[in-house]
Amino acid sequence: DGGITQSPKYLFRKEGQNVTLSCEQNLNHDAMYWYRQDPGQGLRLIYYSQIVNDFQKGDIAEGYSVSREKKESFPLTVTSAQKNPTAFYLCASSIAWGTGELFFGEGSRLTVL
């Protein structure tokens, strides 16, 4: 089955630690995205990638980093510089940037202790 796989589903981190969230897709989509969702709020764009080896900052990129070395993979690192990292993180992909529906993974819930 084609889709997007995020891991881990739940993650606990101590303050000052970096963590990396995995996102893999087998849909052959060019564009991939990372969103952050906080309770009662919409989805806010962290980073996006229109094509392999390219990525751009979204609205809330501070304290996060990404890479896109392979078409299928778009990992997100939450660094210690992110002031309030506890949130639900959603990875998505689409056939091309700004085109077609977004397919979402099941999300990763990060809690900073």
Add this chain to the structure above:
Amino acid sequence: GQQVMQIPQYQHVQEGEDFTTYCNSSTTLSNIQWYKQRPGGHPVFLIQLVKSGEVKKQKRLTFQFGEAKKNSSLHITATQTTDVGTYFCAGMGNQFYFGTGTSLTVIP
């Protein structure tokens, strides 16, 4: 910056009543999409509207895109308990801008 506002934030209805959520953008959108997120789940695509004034129906759901391509609505007729969840609009400007969502509770 560009914003997509969505109202209401919460809506509680009796099963069988109708429900509507509205999206408004500060700028013209090239298209608008609607997503549903069940409690504890992830957003799932419902539909995309592209043309000015477009209306699309999916069974009990009716989607509209405004003439100026700045607003949109989702209307559910005769809600059922399976309609529970949060409905998001996402407008395409220079990126997808998601509304804050409307959380729908259906009381049996």
